Amino acid sequence: MDLLIRGARLLSGEHVDIGVEGGLIVSITPATAREHDESRPPRPRAAQRGPAGLREAEGGPAGLREAERGPAGLCEAERGRAGTRAAEPGRAGTRAAEPGRAGTRPAELGAARLREAKGAAPGVEIAADGLVAAPGLVDAHRHVWQAALRGIGPDMTLPDYLDAVLGRVLPTLKPDDLHRATLLGAGEALDAGITTVFDWSHATVDRECSDAILDAYQTAGIRAVVAYSGGDAAGALRFAGLRGRVTGALTTLGPEHGSWAAAVREIGLALDLGLIVSMHVGAGADSPLWRLREAGLLGPHVQVVHANQITAEGAEVLAGEGVHAVVTPVVEATMGHGASAYGRLMAAGLRPALGTDVVVNAPADLFEPMRSTLRQHRLGTGEMTPAASFLGAATEDAARAIGLAGVTGALAVGHRADLILLDGLADLADPAGALVTTGRPADVRVVIVDGRVVRQSFSVV
Numbered sequence: 001m002d003l004l005i006r007g008a009r010l011l012s013g014e015h016v017d018i019g020v021e022g023g024l025i026v027s028i029t030p031a032t033a034r035e036h037d038e039s040r041p042p043r044p045r046a047a048q049r050g051p052a053g054l055r056e057a058e059g060g061p062a063g064l065r066e067a068e069r070g071p072a073g074l075c076e077a078e079r080g081r082a083g084t085r086a087a088e089p090g091r092a093g094t095r096a097a098e099p100g101r102a103g104t105r106p107a108e109l110g111a112a113r114l115r116e117a118k119g120a121a122p123g124v125e126i127a128a129d130g131l132v133a134a135p136g137l138v139d140a141h142r143h144v145w146q147a148a149l150r151g152i153g154p155d156m157t158l159p160d161y162l163d164a165v166l167g168r169v170l171p172t173l174k175p176d177d178l179h180r181a182t183l184l185g186a187g188e189a190l191d192a193g194i195t196t197v198f199d200w201s202h203a204t205v206d207r208e209c210s211d212a213i214l215d216a217y218q219t220a221g222i223r224a225v226v227a228y229s230g231g232d233a234a235g236a237l238r239f240a241g242l243r244g245r246v247t248g249a250l251t252t253l254g255p256e257h258g259s260w261a262a263a264v265r266e267i268g269l270a271l272d273l274g275l276i277v278s279m280h281v282g283a284g285a286d287s288p289l290w291r292l293r294e295a296g297l298l299g300p301h302v303q304v305v306h307a308n309q310i311t312a313e314g315a316e317v318l319a320g321e322g323v324h325a326v327v328t329p330v331v332e333a334t335m336g337h338g339a340s341a342y343g344r345l346m347a348a349g350l351r352p353a354l355g356t357d358v359v360v361n362a363p364a365d366l367f368e369p370m371r372s373t374l375r376q377h378r379l380g381t382g383e384m385t386p387a388a389s390f391l392g393a394a395t396e397d398a399a400r401a402i403g404l405a406g407v408t409g410a411l412a413v414g415h416r417a418d419l420i421l422l423d424g425l426a427d428l429a430d431p432a433g434a435l436v437t438t439g440r441p442a443d444v445r446v447v448i449v450d451g452r453v454v455r456q457s458f459s460v461v
């Protein structure tokens with residue numbers, strides 16, 4: 001076993017141990033390692049608990065007993081190594097000198113290093129008592145390179161954005177800039193518990209830029225579907241050949257924003273290569289999108305984003321053709337695209353996915369899109385649709401919409417081990433509903449992608 005997560009609570013309520021091997025979830029069994037005391041009083045949320053030292057004195061949950069174990073999350077067999085690390089020049093002194101931070105572990109010391117622990121199985125053990133284990137969130141639409149522009153356009157409309165961000169900033173970026181920007185964007189996604197991102201990459205226009213971006217994803221540790229924008233067959237073929245944690249897809253401007261001929265050619269490439277092709281659409285009744293249906297080009301290889309103007313009839317056409325739909329409600333409302341199509345798409349039988357889209361004027365996490373969707377849905381229908389039901393749009397349905405159904409988006413045996421451990425939810429009756437209504441990046445304590453710990457923070461102050 002490469003990784004064992006002990007004593008986590010699932011969103012469905014059970015306390016389990018989760019085994020990971022070769023990057024896959026191989027077992028989910030009732031928790032056995034530590035007795036879970038059902039009679040213990042509810043644990044307060046992190047913000048109310050105060051520093052780790054107080055929790056120690058109170059006999060806090062095992063998952064947070066940093067002082068007993070050395071660096072957070074290290075299992076018994078690994079204490080020796082922690083001591084070794086403390087002796088590394090320039091590291092121990094800095095960490096020891098940070099008040100109240102003793103016991104936290106820098107994020108860069110991930111699973112790969114811990115697995116060097118002597119002969120113990122599992123290679124890495126995480127004591128997750130008091131934490132909830134959830135599928136890693138899946139962002140079905142994000143222009144990751146724009147991370148460096150976060151917050152520059154609070155009042156940008158779509159035309160403003162097209163002019164400033166795509167028209168003026170993007171052409172100035174060199175491959176090195178794109179590499180750094182992608183690392184930054186992947187990092188801020190991971191910080192928010194997003195373990196997979198569909199990168200609608202405006203910047204993958206040639207070999208050099210594509211190399212820089214793909215290389216950044218290898219470093220970043222996130223799962224990514226990188227959508228190629230070059231439009232040429234050779235580049236598309238290369239992206240179709242990507243395997244493992246970073247895979248490929250295609251973009252097309254589509255018939256609303258680009259030429260009909262280019263849309264037909266690029267959708268044809270996706271069909272030939274077995275890739276998803278993604279396009280931005282308004283999808284109103286008079287959209288040229290519908291000509292694609294007449295041409296026999298719609299299908300499960302096509303993913304449409306936004307569709308704010310779609311009618312009930314249009315939504316039924318997409319559902320009938322098996323087209324995937326992604327909505328980005330925060331950006332759509334902020335920039336004036338229109339009301340989210342989520343409800344219309346759902347009514348037609350589609351399972352729309354959520355995306356963050358851009359961070360020039362929207363937060364970098366999926367909690368806000370989930371909440372926005374919940375609010376609009378309840379306001380629009382007057383029905384108290386359970387909050388937990390909106391989580392699928394950022395997990396399983398999102399994985400399906402980006403071509404990764406069965407790979408990620410669910411905490412299940414046989415799926416890749418993409419999961420997050422969250423604080424503040426374990427003692428609640430409806431942790432999934434609470435995650436949708438009150439979740440925030442700060443609640444994400446551990447992020448695991450493909451079986452590797454890529455973020456771990458216990459927020460000691």
Ligand SMILES: [Zn+2]
Pocket residue numbers: 141143200280305357358
């Ligand atoms: Zn977009």
